[in-house]
Amino acid sequence: MSGPSNYNPQNPALKWVERRLPIGGLIHSSFVAYPTPRNLNYWWTFGAILSMMLGVQIITGVILAMHYTPHVDFAFKSVELIVRDVNYGWLLRYLHSNGASMFFIAVYIHMFRGLYYGSYKEPREVLWILGVIIYLLMMATGFMGYVLPWGQMSFWGATVITNLFSAIPYFGESIVTLLWGGYSVGNPTLNRFFSLHYLLPFVIAGVVVLHIWALHVAGQNNPAGVEPKTEKDVVPFTPYATLKDAFGMTCFLLFFAWFLFYIPNYLGDPDNYIPANPAVTPAHIVPEWYYLPFYAILRSIPNKLAGVIAMFSAIIVLAFLPWLDSARTRSSKYRPLAKQFFWIFVAVCFGLGWLGAKPAEGIYVVAGRVLTFCYFAYFLIVLPILSRIEKARPLPNSIAEDVLRKTGKTPVSAMIALAVGGMLMLGAADNARAAEGAPQPPSLKWSFAGPLGKFDQGQLQRGLKVYKEVCASCHGLSFVAFRNLADPGGPGYSAAQAAAFASEYKVKDGPDDKGDMFERNGRPADYFQSPFPNEQAARASNGGAYPPDLSLIAKARGYERGFPQFIFDAFTQFQEKGPNYIDALLQGYEEKPPAGFDLPEGSHYNKYFPGHAIKMPNPLSDGQVTFDDGAPATVQQYAKDVAAFLMWTAEPHLEARKRLGLQVMLFLIVLSGLLYFTKKKVWADAH
């Protein structure tokens, strides 16, 4: 590779290895002595951050794969069992799901950095194209990974995206059948997606090696866009860049930890906590946020094939960037016109992302078409024209000169702009799940909210009683086992009490030695039983409607919080949409629907139910359940307590998660502080 190879180990063992496989020399020349421009800013730490995230995803993914079952009948449950029963399974799962989002945040920043500073220009064209390939592989991996939990969004997202390929003339249908492995998205599809999802990250790792190799041949770009000329322009990678990268990685981990421990479902879709149902299409099919801009482009074009071509072209066009933008000046710092158009482009990307989550109607369609045009115009019209007509500002003579005349402009403002833009985009995804015309449920105070939130054991026990005496006649709770009642962070029963609770239930078991099934008393290892043997029986007994299993209902329901509330929610760690909705729904029945509302036969009017016509009659009435601890026997009390209980059934490890979160955040804050001051000390002589 490149870099001065002055590695000379003294240790005889190392000398022995070095003569046979010069890995030590390679690492030394690539990551220790490697000459790095001394004027790099923090936007350059994202390469290291991305490598770290790839490592995180692979490690958590391999461990998750030890417990996951890639079969349509078991996938959803296996993921829930990982979260509930595997030691720190909840941490692994949330690391992997939030890690994917973090991976994409980092890659978009990394790509925008490349666009702004002209890192794709000669002689780094191949480096850039390898990056585009990595990005494509990431998108494929992310898509297949999202299918694996086999929730409603997994299944329907897979249906929509695999159907895209049918637009290809002649081969389209065959390609789709090959992707599906059958006649529709089904078990063969899930199995092969699992296989490929396991494979692709290692392909990504291979291309990353090529990417870093290509980088080391040309050397890093830098904010001035002026190549290093003398020794004064560069510093050895270690300790200078290593420390800066370490500090950058720690700050990123802090950001990651905030989502991971405190708002792990903020970036996800509640519909994916509903097991996949091929017969029911969710009202709003929305991909994960990192695909939203391309989804908007796809839907902008009214023709099916043209839409698919436009969507893929939006990514492929990136590969041609070195030739579309032939301006000699690399860095937008010295290209005032290009700089302005860059920021407009960033706004266009956020706008497309926001639109991707909106329904494809009315003004959103028009806006989508305008922004799609702007997106392509930036690459195909603006940049080529600017290369010809723009007069760049004078460049510094060297990197050393650039460092000396530091303008002091921090990238903080840019970070904030990006962050705000990102949040607005996410808010749109939130809106996509908006209830049709249903008002926002009131925001209640919950004991488990916030960084130090804990479940109120008395409340959980009361909620369990409400479930058992009222809800259990129609609703199952099949992910909760009786032993969970004695788990830490739960209702706080002793193991003996949980066993006694279990023994009140009759459970089917068998076959016995005669081959017959028999009934026995429940044991702690048994799960709460569903009142109906299957979905069809449930529907038949309930006027065609299926009473959903309640284990995950508190995470499977959401509503629009509106702008700018959803931005504040990320900071206040608001994760209580589900319990707010449940509480409101249970108290939201109205005897008489409002004038003009057509209530179908057999349905009941509920203020908070999307569409307002719910099949479930009002289940609660005052005095229905008496509590041992003297709490009031009112509907309001029942609704609150059962909602809290259902939050526990959905997130049994909530308390452990927040507790570990506090420890990790404190650790990372201290570590980042230490790294910052170490970095400052080491760089003191270089600045």
Added chain:
Amino acid sequence: MNPDASTIAAGAPIEVDIAPIATGQDIKVFWRGKPIYIMNRTKKQIDEARAVPTASLPDPQSDQSRVKEGHDQWLVVIGICTHLGCIPIAHEGNYDGFFCPCHGSQYDSSGRIRSGPAPLNLPVPPYAFLTDTKIKIG
């Protein structure tokens, strides 16, 4: 990597008893993993479908060509929107046909696309009448 033998076998034809479906009602059955609507159309629905000039349709097809002769009230279509694959809802929309909630495509009482982004009519699967009250799909 094409569908294996068991998948193909599971896709063998099925027989459906359509006697219980009253006029104006429809049922949904699954064949090869796809939902299939079997609709017992009212006279009004049939007349509305036949009154439309075929040439004016985005995907021109006469109603007669989409049903079996002598069994005109029975509409059998694959309930997958030809846009991006969601399941349209029966008896919804402006044409008393199907409405797809995903992107708003509307199909008429013959399952033909009338408005919205879907390019083609709802496909008619291969089927045949074994008796007046039983059909074989596939």
